[in-house]
Amino acid sequence: MTVAIKFSGVSRHFGIVRAVDGVNLEIAEGEFFALLGPSGSGKTTCLRLIAGFEQPTAGSIAIFGEDATQVPPYRRPVNTVFQDYALFPHLNVRDNIAYGLMVRGDGKSARRAAADEGLELVALDGFGDRKPSELSGGQRQRVALARALVMKPKVLLLDEPLGALDLKLREQMQSELKSLQRRLGIAFVFVTHDQGEALSMADRVAVFNEGQIQQVGSPEDVYDRPQAPFVADFVGASNVLPADIVNAVIGTHAAASLRPEAITLGSGPLGGVVEAQAFLGSATRIEVRCNRQIIKVLIPKGGVVPAIGEVVQMGWAPGALHMMDGAHG
Numbered sequence: 385m386t387v388a389i390k391f392s393g394v395s396r397h398f399g400i401v402r403a404v405d406g407v408n409l410e411i412a413e414g415e416f417f418a419l420l421g422p423s424g425s426g427k428t429t430c431l432r433l434i435a436g437f438e439q440p441t442a443g444s445i446a447i448f449g450e451d452a453t454q455v456p457p458y459r460r461p462v463n464t465v466f467q468d469y470a471l472f473p474h475l476n477v478r479d480n481i482a483y484g485l486m487v488r489g490d491g492k493s494a495r496r497a498a499a500d501e502g503l504e505l506v507a508l509d510g511f512g513d514r515k516p517s518e519l520s521g522g523q524r525q526r527v528a529l530a531r532a533l534v535m536k537p538k539v540l541l542l543d544e545p546l547g548a549l550d551l552k553l554r555e556q557m558q559s560e561l562k563s564l565q566r567r568l569g570i571a572f573v574f575v576t577h578d579q580g581e582a583l584s585m586a587d588r589v590a591v592f593n594e595g596q597i598q599q600v601g602s603p604e605d606v607y608d609r610p611q612a613p614f615v616a617d618f619v620g621a622s623n624v625l626p627a628d629i630v631n632a633v634i635g636t637h638a639a640a641s642l643r644p645e646a647i648t649l650g651s652g653p654l655g656g657v658v659e660a661q662a663f664l665g666s667a668t669r670i671e672v673r674c675n676r677q678i679i680k681v682l683i684p685k686g687g688v689v690p691a692i693g694e695v696v697q698m699g700w701a702p703g704a705l706h707m708m709d710g711a712h713g
């Protein structure tokens with residue numbers, strides 16, 4: 385495995401704010417890698433450190449095995465697609481796409497050929513003469529993508545690139561981005577606060593909280609085998625059962641996570657009272673109070689939904705209860 389990006393003990397502090405705090409990370413060549421976490425958890429700062437727009441206050445960053453500390457952004461084999469796309473309004477689409485090539489000094493015909501190739505790559509052939517204002521949000525997003533890709537980066541950095549799109553377009557762009565990444569075979573490092581987006585697109589996910597990485601793993605790892613209560617809660621809103629409840633139920637004194645969709649109603653070791661119901665379309669989520677703990681349960685469409693105030697027993701399949709490392713009571 386060739387390592388494209390390596391963070392060794394990287395921190396970026398702004399005064400007393402520890403935006404990134406002692407991060408170790410390896411991203412492989414050709415990998416679709418998601419940086420996932422809530423707002424302010426340090427994802428964008430990590431991306432900016434890779435791009436060279438920020439410098440670490442401690443630690444080091446290597447890009448394809450070479451220390452990048454002294455390498456300015458334009459010399460790094462990476463390009464960024466920004467959330468707001470940052471297109472030049474007065475330039476047409478072709479000139480926007482070719483802008484980086486012009487700055488680099490490429491000739492006019494080479495620029496035109498590369499821009500047309502870029503337009504084709506993002507399925508916008510024929511749009512070269514339009515101005516950004518004459519495009520939809522999704523089309524502008526593709527132009528930003530083409531503009532970054534014509535520079536032939538070895539790593540593409542994407543900062544919440546789908547944030548401004550409506551749900552339907554977002555889902556379409558998710559699968560297009562995924563297949564584009566497969567075709568190009570370069571690493572994509574993708575910042576998002578949307579768990580579903582990270583899980584559905586990435587080969588591996590790093591879950592951030594307060595400047596630190598809580599867990600790195602495949603989507604299945606972080607979803608099914610969370611190593612910390614924060615990961616269990618953030619990635620798919622799992623139930624975190626405190627050690628006293630787990631102890632009472634299965635005799636092991638450790639906190640554990642339990643997915644709302646893994647719980648069955650009817651019989652089982654955990655009892656409680658239904659306190660809330662929420663209709664989600666394809667399922668209904670209920671909240672069951674067991675002493676001081678609220679347990680979320682997802683009932684698929686067609687299942688029997690108990691009324692508020694009803695007493696229910698909850699069970700789960702063997703293996704659904706996942707013990708957490710480093711969990712607190």
Ligand code: ATP
Nearest residue numbers: 398401403421422423424425426427428429430577
């Ligand atoms: P979001 O999803 O909202 O973009 P994020 O996870 O990308 O959040 P960052 O943008 O990396 O988070 O910010 C992490 C922390 O660092 C935040 O508390 C932020 O306010 C702070 N921060 C980021 N850039 C600067 C800066 N230039 N000066 C001071 N503080 C900063």
